[in-house]
Amino acid sequence: MEKPKTPETAATLESKEKGPQKMRKPPTPEExxxxxxxxxxxxxxxxxxxxxxxxxILLRAIGSNARGKTANPMAEMSRKLDTVNTRLAILEMKLDTKPGYLDSLTIGVAAGATLKGIGSVFPHVVGAFGQIWNAVRSSSNARP
Incomplete structure (x- = not known):
């Protein structure tokens, strides 16, 4: 079975008359x-x-970006999608391990209670931490 020739549009006929051009206009869908x-x-x-x-044409364009001439474009695209899916799964896993709002509030309340308990038992330790905190805060506020 013989393959039909590609259609010659006005742009391709014009390019034959004027000589070779770098870019020729592709035929429209209607043509x-x-x-x-x-x-x-x-x-x-x-x-x-x-x-x-x-x-x-689309598959050839995707295949031209493949590593080798014999690479299957669908396999290459599948590999890229698997890579993206794996990265998204890792990101989702990292987000799931982060504490939520209630978890953070609970941790803060527990830390505050612990510091208050340490403050009542060791007031001089809490006083020293307070002085360090004030020194750091004043030095960071002094910068322009």
């Missing part, structure tokens, strides 16, 4: 459909053929 209809296809079959051509 492609009318080309396939002129080959004897009905409108639905021509539309399906245009979609198949566009999918083939």
């Amino acid at each position: 492609l459909i009318s080309y396939y209809e002129s080959q004897g296809m009905d409108s639905k079959a021509a539309s399906i053929k245009v979609i198949q051509d566009l999918q083939g």
Whole structure:
């Protein structure tokens, strides 16, 4: 079975007349459909053929970014999606291990009670920590 030639649009005819150009305008979908209809296809079959051509171009474009010439573009895309999925799973796992609002509040209340208990037992230790805290706070507020 012989493959039909690609349609020659006005842009490609113009480029043949003027010589080689760096970028030529691709045919519009209407031009492609009318080309396939002129080959004897009905409108639905021509539309399906245009979609198949566009999918083939898309897969070739994805495949050109693959590591090797023999690499399967679908396998490459699947590998990339697996990598993204793995990274998202790791991120989700890290977020799940972080304490929530209630957990943080509980930890703060427990830490405050512990410090108050230490303060009543060892007032000179709490006083020293207070002096350190005030020194750090005053030095950080003194900066412009």
